[in-house]
Amino acid sequence: MSKRKGIKLDFWNVVTIVIVLVFAVFLVYPLFSLFLSGFRDAATGEYTLSNFAKFFSKKYYYRTLGHSFLVTTCTTILAVLIGAPLAYLTTAFKVKGKGLIDILVIISMLSPPFIGAYSWIVLGGRSGIITKFFANVFGIETPSIYGFGGILLVLTLKLYPYIYLYTCGALKKVDASLSEAAESLGCNAVRKVGTIVLPLIAPTILAGSLIVFMNALADFGTPMLIGEGYTVMPVLIYNEFISEMGGQANFAAALAVIMVVITAVMFLGQKYVVNKKSFTMSSLRPIQAKKIKGVPNVLMHIFIYLVVFLAIIPQITVIYTSFKATNGAIFVDGYSLDSYRSIFHSLGTAIRNTYLFGLIAIVIVIIVSMLIAYVTIRRKSWISNVIDSMTMFPYIIPGSVLGITLLLAFNKKPLLLSGTAFIIILAFVVRRLPYTLRSSAAILYQLSPSMEEAAISLGDSPLKTFFKVTAVMMMPGVMSGAILSWITIINELSASVILYTGSTRTMSVSIYTEVIRASYGTAAALSSILTLTTVVSLLIFFKVSGKKEVSL
Amino acid sequence: MSVAINVENVVKKYDDVTIIPDMSMRIKNGEFFTLLGPSGCGKTTLLRMIAGFNSIEGGEIKFDDQVINHISAHKRNIGMVFQNYAIFPHLTVRQNVEYGLKLRKMNKAEMKKKVDEILDVVKITDYQDRLPERLSGGQQQRVALARAIVIHPSVLLMDEPLSNLDAKLRVEMRTAIREVQKQVGITTVYVTHDQEEALAISDRIAVMKDGVIQQIGAPENIYTRPYNVFVSTFIGxxxxxxxxxxxxxxxxxxxxxxxxxxxxxxxxxxxxxxxxxxxxxxxxxxxxxxxxxxxxxxxxxxxxxxxxxxxxxxxxxxxxxxxxxxxxxxxxxxxxxxxxxxxxxxxxxxxxxxxxxxxxxxxxxxxxxx
CATH class of the missing domain: 2.40.50.140 (Nucleic acid-binding proteins)
Structure with a gap:
């Protein structure tokens, strides 16, 4: 007995099917072909494990995995050790300039990923400002900024803000009475943090750590610039892929498969742990910042200002050096706008591309996010569950892997997309969708379906209701995620550096190539424009939303 | 264990705003004493001063003869029940109740005995291994009460503990609180704005307005012989x-x-x-x-x-x-x-x-x- 109900082709069913198809073509199929190609022999095309055997048998290759794990783990631990105490101090105690600190922290988090590496090279590299200063004045040789230490320094300062912002968010939900209850039961301040505050925010710190871990593991620009001999996985993938571009990308694909497996395991493991340990908290009376006096107060301020200052140094360096006079690629004494003239003259397309591709991508991100959020929350079915699981992919695919994936999948007809603007925009959308998607879903959960039902009962069609009622009410939530998507789109490097061609290069890519060419002046000018765009976008967002924070 | 509380010429100020100008009262050992008044009258402020969460700008608060002004909250040996219960969400019911005993480094066997006893007294033995999220308001209230009492505090402080419960449960819980308090025999200071609750539960009531005590007395005296028009219209x-x-x-x-x-x-x-x-x-x-x-x-x-x-x-x-x-x-x-x-x-x-x-x-x- 077949129980066939005629499938109604209403608007939402069409949307659901279209989303599934789009995901299948642009995400599942490329990933699938990446996996296949990782298991293929470069010469014969037969299925084989030889690519993996090659990786695990040569020290030159497998040590990169060790490097990646070591530097990533150390970065995560350091980021937690800096970010979590910073968040606790600024929440529990009165800190002068808290508003400014928050904004600086957000800016240092949202700056282009490799600016940190490049600025620290300008400061502490072989011919860096600090290096020279110590060598000339004191005759002291400063420790090398290159290699493990440099990557660790740059990534930690770049990524601790995630922990800071996550922890601040969690601490806001801890009711002051919990802390007082512990005190009333005879608990001193130190033990209170250990037995009550820390366990309560631990799931959040764990979630933040995963973000830091994934970001550090996937980061390409920083280790590429400052790592030198200390090769990590994304750099290896990039090198192997670029050098084997004669159709022998199979080894790079195998490396990418290894990366994806690692990130997938991390991601699922974290989800499992957090789900198991989660509990809901809501606070009527958040913790009030207390005044402290004397030496502890001074030490606290020194710690906070030092961390925030160190993290913002790259921005300061970049903006400062962008106004230095240059002679060719070398800085000379005095100040000028040469670098800016030079980039508008020769790199105008990059600037134009960044904004154009970025705007197209963010519009797509917003529309797709709202539709997916609606379908997966209000139209639950097995298909929408499939969509829901497919939206996990962007979390676990590192940028450089995504670049290779798309390039391998779309380099022949009928889907010959390599070298087009489309493929760059596609990479932007896939990589930065999660921010907006998450915030869209969050706001939709808060909106009562009865609002839509009211509109429909008054005679609106479901389609009209979505655009006139639901979409409008979702907007504030959507935008809080879209701002993050937008800022991270214009700063995207690791996928676009693999996908770009001369006519589709973006500012991030140009900064990277300029730094490689050691043309620091133009790189600084481009970076300043990016940083300025980031700050202006944030300020507009703060102004419009009336908030002073971004929701991660 | 239980003590008398002497409040002597106590002053509370937030910056320039004076909340309590000059207050004195004696709360007897073992008594159920209620602070009653409209919102903003300073009753919670006074309770939190006794607890040690609010500073004292003038006068003295004594437990028996010991001045406690400068003893920090965690050393005062108080039990406190909060308006929102403040149950630790990451600990089970039993772990919540044990929390204070663990801080007192009690040995395992004795701790188990005490916790079992108190869980029985407040009737939550069946839920002891649950996380608080899965408890109703009344059950959470009982956990909060058990956690505060089990440490044998010198005084029990309760800040509008019933205001988040529905009307029927409120009556049931206030009887339960009263019974448990008499059973344990502990000096209790109870804050509420609900006059019926105050009349039903207290040995004595202090009616407050604008940081000043209007009258202290047994419930029946406060009702039948109010000292001023405010008391006579606020109560009944x-x-x-x-x-x-x-x-x-x-x-x-x-x-x-x-x-x-x-x-x-x-x-x-x-x-x-x-x-x-x-x-x-x-x-x-x-x-x-x-x-x-x-x-x-x-x-x-x-x-x-x-x-x-x-x-x-x-x-x-x-x-x-x-x-x-x-x-x-x-x-x-x-x-x-x-x-x-x-x-x-x-x-x-x-x-x-x-x-x-x-x-x-x-x-x-x-x-x-x-």
Whole structure:
């Protein structure tokens, strides 16, 4: 007995099917072909494990995995050790300039990923400002900024803000009475943090750590610039892929498969742990910042200002050096706008591309996010569950892997997309969708379906209701995620550096190539424009939303 | 273990704003003492000063003879129950209750015995391994109570612990709290804005307004012999009348605004002929009679045991105001209809007479601080 109900082709069913198809073509199929190609022999095309055997048998290759794990783990631990105490101090105690600190922290988090590496090279590299200063004045040789230490320094300062912002968010939900209850039961301040505050925010710190871990593991620009001999996985993938571009990308694909497996395991493991340990908290009376006096107060301020200052140094360096006079690629004494003239003259397309591709991508991100959020929350079915699981992919695919994936999948007809603007925009959308998607879903959960039902009962069609009622009410939530998507789109490097061609290069890519060419002046000018765009976008967002924070 | 609490000339200020100007009270060992007042009267502020969460700007608070002003909260050995319960969400019911004992480094066996006992007393043994999220409001309340009591605190402090519960559960829990408190015999300071709750649960009540104590006394005394008009209207309902005192041969009369006279034999000695006064009569202190205050019934509300009437004065008295009168259904000869004209006779043994400004009672032997 077949129980066939005629499938109604209403608007939402069409949307659901279209989303599934789009995901299948642009995400599942490329990933699938990446996996296949990782298991293929470069010469014969037969299925084989030889690519993996090659990786695990040569020290030159497998040590990169060790490097990646070591530097990533150390970065995560350091980021937690800096970010979590910073968040606790600024929440529990009165800190002068808290508003400014928050904004600086957000800016240092949202700056282009490799600016940190490049600025620290300008400061502490072989011919860096600090290096020279110590060598000339004191005759002291400063420790090398290159290699493990440099990557660790740059990534930690770049990524601790995630922990800071996550922890601040969690601490806001801890009711002051919990802390007082512990005190009333005879608990001193130190033990209170250990037995009550820390366990309560631990799931959040764990979630933040995963973000830091994934970001550090996937980061390409920083280790590429400052790592030198200390090769990590994304750099290896990039090198192997670029050098084997004669159709022998199979080894790079195998490396990418290894990366994806690692990130997938991390991601699922974290989800499992957090789900198991989660509990809901809501606070009527958040913790009030207390005044402290004397030496502890001074030490606290020194710690906070030092961390925030160190993290913002790259921005300061970049903006400062962008106004230095240059002679060719070398800085000379005095100040000028040469670098800016030079980039508008020769790199105008990059600037134009960044904004154009970025705007197209963010519009797509917003529309797709709202539709997916609606379908997966209000139209639950097995298909929408499939969509829901497919939206996990962007979390676990590192940028450089995504670049290779798309390039391998779309380099022949009928889907010959390599070298087009489309493929760059596609990479932007896939990589930065999660921010907006998450915030869209969050706001939709808060909106009562009865609002839509009211509109429909008054005679609106479901389609009209979505655009006139639901979409409008979702907007504030959507935008809080879209701002993050937008800022991270214009700063995207690791996928676009693999996908770009001369006519589709973006500012991030140009900064990277300029730094490689050691043309620091133009790189600084481009970076300043990016940083300025980031700050202006944030300020507009703060102004419009009336908030002073971004929701991660 | 349990102590008396002496509050001596205590002052509380937030920057320049004075919340409590100068407050003194003695809370006896083992007593159930309630701070009652409208919101913003400083009752929670005082409780948190006793707990150690608010600083003390002047005066002293003593546990027995020990000044505790500068002892930090975690060393005061207090048990506190919070308005939102403040159950630790990451610990099970049992772990929540154990928390304070663990800090006191009690050995395992003894701890288990104590926790088992208290879980039994507050009747949550069945839920001991659950996370608090999965408990109802009443159950969370019991956990909070158990956690506060199990450490054998010197005093138990409760900050509007029942305000988040529904009406029925509130009555059930207040009985439970009262029973547990008497069983353990611990000095308890209880904050509430609910006067019925205060009357039902307390040994003594301190009625507060604007950081000043209006009256301290046993529930029945506070209700029947309020020290001032604020107390008489805040606790229960009082109909207030302007009046004068008039001395005649057989004694001192109160004369209501419209001329009705009532002989009083319990006024204090300072009362003088011709003195202007404020008279407070509770709805149940009237009876229908052949003489009294003329009034017309406007609406009535039938409540089962009682009928409440809204009335308006008739005639040409200076007071054209609404009053309330409660009739005991068990005693009433007939239930009246809106529009009926009646004479209401106040019971001279029950009514209260205050100075003209309403600040002081003129009834013999009414004490402000009992």
């Amino acid at each position: 309902h009082s109909n207030c009348f302007h009046g004068t005192l008039h001395r005649e041969k057989d004694g001192l009369y109160v004369v209501f605004g419209n001329g009705y006279k009532l002989l009083m034999n319990n006024l204090c000695e300072e009362c003088k002929d011709g003195q202007k006064v404020m008279i407070a009569v509770r709805p149940e202190e009237f009876c229908l009679g052949s003489e009294g205050l003329k009034a017309e019934i406007r609406t009535r509300t039938f409540l089962g045991k009682y009928v409440n009437y809204d009335l308006r004065f008739t005639g040409d008295g200076p007071l054209a105001m609404d009053i309330e009168f409660s009739q005991d259904v068990g005693q009433a000869e007939r239930i009246m209809q809106p529009g009926d004209k009646v004479l209401l006779k106040p019971n001279s043994q029950k009514i209260n007479v205050f100075t003209e400004d309403g600040e002081r009672s003129l009834i013999k032997d009414v004490k402000r601080y009992e």
